[in-house]
């Protein structure tokens with residue numbers, strides 16, 4: 227176990243009560259009143275005793291080609307099914323539905339490039355762009371049920387491509403554009419994708435990230451890809467391979483690429499996408515999400531937590547390549563008919579006030595980001611945000627890791643000017659949508675994601691499943707199913723059952739340690755498995771280790787996470803060299819660069835220590851927690867199985 231934090235963040239004892247006007251006018255209280263309740267707590271209790279009725283209410287706000295016959299089918303646990311028999315398509319609700327109303331001409335997306343260029347798309351235009359790409363995909367032989375891999379910079383075409391796949395019933399597998407060739411190759415191979423959508427490059431801090439070059443190297447390692455579709459963005463002359471690679475702008479110029487493409491009728495349980503995430507082994511897990519339940523879950527949580535209204539300009543500053551982006555940049559905002567803002571580049575480019583200037587320029591009302599970004603921008607001082615008019619903001623949000631009270635307060639005071647509650651949302655790639663989160667009607671405690679969302683039951687328990695006492699550390703579990711839950715791991719249902727449902731049966735084990743206080747507020751401590759949260763990104767120690775041992779100098783490697791002021795955690799690696807190699811500063815730099823090249827810059831270790839042995843169990847497993855304890859000068863804990 228490599229708990230990323232050893233103790234929970236301090237409870238400052240403060241309680242922030244939401245502004246009564248905000249509560250009064252919130253979507254969630256409107257729903258509560260419609261059910262005859264006067265308080266959020268009463269509503270929550272009702273959603274627990276009437277879970278299926280609650281989710282059916284929410285599903286009923288959306289359009290179905292054919293209504294469901296059963297809300298929840300739990301006859302084959304843990305392979306739960308939602309809205310059984312229902313026919314829909316998430317894109318029908320994200321786009322087509324709005325074309326029948328005034329929202330047809332409402333802005334769906336405002337995009338700003340790092341160079342300051344700007345593009346906007348109404349729902350009508352969004353449909354046009356998505357339909358054209360969908361027609362190109364069809365003409366390339368993509369069919370319902372295929373898995374198309376997408377590897378793109380943060381440009382509107384990333385979003386369009388995802389929606390185009392879903393529209394024609396193909397599943398997408400987005401690989402984050404910050405990943406590199408080995409990470410991309412592994413994911414392509416696991417998904418057995420025949421088609422890859424990418425771009426020539428992207429901009430980051432004024433420099434071109436040569437995505438297509440990385441793609442070429444990855445494709446040399448994975449023979450499955452037959453077609454590679456390339457959007458032009460940086461226009462720097464990317465290397466193309468004849469017969470395999472096609473420029474999208476050429477294809478989009480063909481008559482076949484017209485703006486009309488029917489939205490495929492899908493079963494509620496049909497696969498919408500897979501998204502790879504890190505777990506305990508080196509092999510990333512392809513988390514499977516579906517059209518129906520995921521659609522209802524993401525729609526509902528965004529509507530009630532971020533209180534989405536037609537007047538809002540909503541900005542989720544994540545990358546669409548991670549689950550936060552899938553759910554809360556692409557799908558949920560569109561299903562809610564919202565206007566979203568998306569920014570291509572680095573938060574401090576060209577100056578540390580880039581974000582704040584865009585909040586003012588675009589009149590952002592809701593800003594959803596991660597603690598690491600807040601800490602990163604906080605470092606530059608209060609003067610940068612103070613120069614900009616941030617008065618349009620009404621709600622703030624945080625996700626990815628526990629937010630430390632200093633960052634929470636800075637965000638609250640300097641960005642939200644003590645007016646905007648912070649929605650600290652706990653959830654996972656696997657859960658699909660928010661699970662533990664406030665709504666505008668819940669009093670906040672800085673550092674806690676507060677309480678489970680409507681219809682969600684969580685607890686903190688001992689290994690045998692018995693509840694922990696208040697403030698006692700334990701395992702975070704989810705006790706009952708929810709619509710956006712993962713359905714399985716692609717091609718590996720056994721790993722789904724064992725990894726999540728057999729740890730603390732019959733509950734879903736989240737893999738986090740946590741405490742629950744006397745008020746029922748949850749304080750997440752950190753991961754219990756070999757996952758490290760670096761700048762909110764989820765990385766597996768095993769992936770970093772396997773990247774290291776792929777270098778000829780490395781015999782064995784162990785990676786751990788240690789606390790870092792901005793990133794939350796940073797990766798530190800311990801390496802045993804092969805005979806003939808000597809430790810040196812140059813070699814350390816080479817190995818760090820090698821991991822960056824293989825996996826991506828986010829996975830580059832902060833330090834590499836050369837050692838001659840690693841602590842292991844008798845069965846040969848590296849005891850990372852011992853390495854960690856030693857690095858932090860903490861007691862080594864139970865080392866009865868240690869053999870060094």
Ligand code: WT7
Nearest residue numbers: 550625626627628650651652653654655750764
């Ligand atoms: C892990 C899931 C879901 C969006 C991004 C992360 C940690 C996430 C919080 C939060 C404390 C959090 C947990 C969780 N985490 N949000 N608000 N407070 N911890 O998705 O990459 O699947 O990672 O992120 O450890 O298990 P992910």
